[in-house]
Amino acid sequence: MTEMRTLKVALLGCGNVGAQVARILIEDADALAARTGARLELSGIAVRNLGTKRDVELPQELFTTDAETLVKDADLVIELMGGIEPARTLILSALSNGACVVTGNKALLAQDGPTLYEEADKAGVQLSYEAAVAGAIPILRPIRDSLSGDRITRVLGIVNGTTNFILDQMDSTGAQFADALAEAQRLGYAEADPTADVEGHDAAAKAAILATLSFHTRFALENVHCEGITKVSAADIAAAKDAGFVIKLLAIAEKLTDADGGEGISVRVHPTLLPREHPLAAVRGAFNAVFIEAENAGELMFYGQGAGGTPTASAVLGDLVSAARRLVLGGPQRTETTTGHVPALPIDAAVTSYYIGLDVADQPGVLAKIAQIFAENGVSIEIMRQTIHRDAESNVESAELRIVTHRASEAALAATVEAVKGLDVINSVTSVLRVEGV
Amino acid sequence: MTEMRTLKVALLGCGNVGAQVARILIEDADALAARTGARLELSGIAVRNLGTKRDVELPQELFTTDAETLVKDADLVIELMGGIEPARTLILSALSNGACVVTGNKALLAQDGPTLYEEADKAGVQLSYEAAVAGAIPILRPIRDSLSGDRITRVLGIVNGTTNFILDQMDSTGAQFADALAEAQRLGYAEADPTADVEGHDAAAKAAILATLSFHTRFALENVHCEGITKVSAADIAAAKDAGFVIKLLAIAEKLTDADGGEGISVRVHPTLLPREHPLAAVRGAFNAVFIEAENAGELMFYGQGAGGTPTASAVLGDLVSAARRLVLGGPQRTETTTGHVPALPIDAAVTSYYIGLDVADQPGVLAKIAQIFAENGVSIEIMRQTIHRDAESNVESAELRIVTHRASEAALAATVEAVKGLDVINSVTSVLRVEGV
Incomplete structure (x- = not known):
């Protein structure tokens, strides 16, 4: 059997998730090697402060404050620092060096994803981020x-x-x-x-x-x-x-x-x-x-x-093993090309059902007036339920009206609510909430 | 932009799932090409009987009874015939020709999986079978x-x-x-x-x-x-x-x-x-x-x-696009090497909780006798509940005993049930069922 190749893994950040990733890389080294086809050697852990006390016992010599040098020498970089900078610069530097990157940084991906995806495409390396959404769940x-x-x-x-x-x-x-x-x-x-x-x-x-x-x-x-x-x-x-x-x-x-x-x-x-x-x-x-x-x-x-350190670490390691397996196999990495150009719609274009709560005067004809406004705005009512309350002391009656609509556009709903507010029989609109799954 | 490569797809079998796969390959050809980076051309559909009426309207010229020739010329082979032969021979032939294979054939995989995995390893091509387990669910x-x-x-x-x-x-x-x-x-x-x-x-x-x-x-x-x-x-x-x-x-x-x-x-x-x-x-x-x-x-x-034609077709096409993407990228295919050698245990070694229903005589001391037998066999009782029934006509009382055990081995449970059956106070053992998730 030929000797197994070693891949250097740089870990950036050692919080809740990072510490568990480091622990598993060390403890499960043999099993990970068997599954990957290469030894995954944790070459260092970049942190802001060497003195910070951590929940997990890790070899002190792995820690460094020099993330840049650590990244330069790595085959695989795991970024778990969070925040925009210096995470962004370090990831871009790793990608342009030809290292595969695994990150859980949802804020960075959501803000500046396109730049990162393009850099990964250009360098022909994998950028994976399963841990950024829904922790341990493979989604x-x-x-x-x-x-x-x-x-x-x-x-x-x-x-x-x-x-x-x-x-x-x-x-x-x-x-x-x-x-x-x-x-x-x-x-x-x-x-x-x-x-x-x-x-x-x-x-x-x-x-x-x-x-x-x-x-x-x-x-x-x-x-x-x-x-x-x-x-x-x-x-x-x-x-x-x-x-x-x-x-x-x-x-x-x-x-x-x-x-x-x-x-x-x-x-x-x-x-x-x-x-x-x-x-x-x-x-x-x-x-x-x-x-x-x-x-x-x-x-x-x-x-x-x-969420949670250990569950999220599972997602990080899944990405790491998958990227490492491809490095071992050789050949081009798969990158994240997107093929569609469907526009993002403004919230006004959203179409959903709505739940509306109204505090109304207890008078004859109120329901008819309200229903009329919904109809004029093209919002169809599915359920309308009125509950009468009587204040024991003042003996004044008030009525609570709950409406669930059929699917309507956000714009039509907003216009409806605005018009309903103008009715003299309305004391207040107590809630407007969207409904899904009906 | 350079011209897009075409990959030939051979479909074996045109039942419920196969017909939907064919339909989607034809109807969604452009979208699949955009996502794959190659056109997926359905080169033919092998069936046993050309005259069979199918739910989905498909071009008659695609159909053939000559599966072997179809497979010889394909980059990707989808096997949805089911059963052991000729599916097995056709898959082995496709793999040795260097074609990637997608199958939903759970019976074949369970019976002869190792042979297929080894042939795929040897040929360096992908054998994928997401559709074989839990239909549309990516598992x-x-x-x-x-x-x-x-x-x-x-x-x-x-x-x-x-x-x-x-x-x-x-x-x-x-x-x-x-x-x-x-x-x-x-x-x-x-x-x-x-x-x-x-x-x-x-x-x-x-x-x-x-x-x-x-x-x-x-x-x-x-x-x-x-x-x-x-x-x-x-x-x-x-x-x-x-x-x-x-x-x-x-x-x-x-x-x-x-x-x-x-x-x-x-x-x-x-x-x-x-x-x-x-x-x-x-x-x-x-x-x-x-x-x-x-x-x-x-x-x-x-x-x-x-299950279902269309949902299962989704899983087949997911495998197909993934395999085709790798063909487009080039480089070695990832194959299914397994790394562990953990033995399969006989059912006697299974450890679980059990639910046991007993029809017992309504006499003093019955519970003690039964509990004694469980204890002797090392099966710990978690819940024991007795319900007394009185037959209105005969006025005879009978008792039903329901027991949930703590986790125990199948062997210990079997010995316990055997011993309980021998008691004179037991009319019958009405059910023995395993319990999980407690």
Whole structure:
């Protein structure tokens, strides 16, 4: 048997995921070599601060603050620093040196993906990033390879564990958003500054990556309409529950065809009502899942842990072994050429069902007036339910109206809501939420 | 732009799946070419009988009965004839000619996989078979590539839609097996001769393939212990339901470590009790799902349509485009080398929990006697529940005893059941079923 080739692996960043990747590369070296056909030698770990205490015991001599030198000498580079710089410069430098790169940096990919993909194409090396979306769940490779002979029409993803945990808490305990967030922070599911999660930014970056692979066209963060969950109230959750729905923060990418047959992709993140029997509705706590509709395959769902050091390390190592296997085999690397040029649609073009909650005067003729406005704006009502409340003290009656529409455009819905607000019988519009999966 | 290369695709077989593959190759030719980098030209369709009427309208001139000649001239061969011969000979001939082969032939792979894999290795070409397991669900590629840096410890799959439909019917309507089977046949979910499905043979072939990829060792059908669902009674389902379980036919492959640290793989198919809250319990009707436990990734689930012409065609085309992309890129093909040599374990070595139903005499001391026998055989009881029935006419009381054990070996359980049967207080052992997911 000939001696096995050694491939040098540079690790950039040693946080939660990086430390687990390093541990597995060392502990499982023999098994990884058997599966790869080459020894994967961890040549160094670049960190900002050599003195930082880490959860995992790793050989001190591997650590360096000189990421640039480490990258120059590597066959494979794993970037897990996060953030835009210096990650971007280091990845570009690695690619132009002919090294394969594995990254989990969703923010960088969503902001500057096209530059990175082009550099990888030019250098003829692989840039892989399974860990950037939905942690341990193998989702990008199935989309790119397994569904390459099909046409994906829609992707719905629960891709942020923090917000799923919070919404799940609100759903099961009736808590308000602030209390559920505090609980998530206490349990370590939310960071001290939860903005990136609760405002939907993290999910929006993942939506851009999912849309890019699903529709063979490069989408960036600016193409993603993004609404977080901070305005979702306990009352919204209760009303949804009452109507047989659960509220999830979904990353959505779907193909829409306009009246002239023109195609476009709507990419968006927002709180969404889902029927309780939808497969995504059962995804609880900090788990992630991605639901895909394809012309031939029909409905598919991928479920698993969306975060955490060890699960995410599994995705990083899968990419690493796959890239290394190709280096061992030789021949050209496969690069990420995209073939489509479908435009990204503005949020106004999105077509979905809506749930609308209204606080209305309890007078005869109110329902007729409201229904008239919906009809004038071309928004068809599927369900309308009125509940009368009587204040025990004042004896004043008020009415709550809940409407679920058929599919309508965002523009038509906005015009409808605006017109409804102008009615004198309307006290307030209590909620407007989108509905999927019906 | 240089002219695009053309790759000749030979299709063997034009049943339900084959006809859809042909249709998509023709209808989506431009999109497939854009994604592949080469035109995929359907050079012919080999069938047994030119006169057979087909659901899909296809150009008559493509059809031939001369499969051998068709294969000789192809860059890519799709085998969807099913059965052992002539599929086996044609695949071997295609591989030795240097053609990439895509097949959905689980029976052939399970029986003679090693020969095919070796021929593909030797010829340096790809043999892919995503469609052979769980239809449209991308499961083999994620196992082989995405989880290549992880260690799978257990695979639990609902991989046969017919039996899942039947068990689901029995669960939701209380029907007996025979009636649920008749209903499945009426609706087209079961064939006139349902043996391969209801006896578990189809699932066993898929279990062998899943085990081979998950544990990097070649397993064949003879390594799979197989029990079908024909003996599952309405009473079993009702008792399981009552205890919070659902009964599913599972394909199971799991790594077991014996007391001396020796590792082996238990590969088996049998009716299994699953807690109702387990993700696989929610897989209804003819859907399929595969649940994977890996050391680092944790729990993953893949869900979708397990059969049907169009969904399965999606998997075939995914394999075809992936193989064609590599032909376009050039360089060595990746082949399926396996690296492990973990022994297959006999069913006696399987370790699982058990559900046991006993019809016992209603006498004092019965429970103690039974518990004693379990203890003597080293099988620990988790739950024991006794229900007393009184026959209104005879006024005779009988008792039903339901026991769920902790994990125990198949051998210990068999010895326990044998000893229990010998007790004079036992009228009959009404059911012995394995339990997973607890």
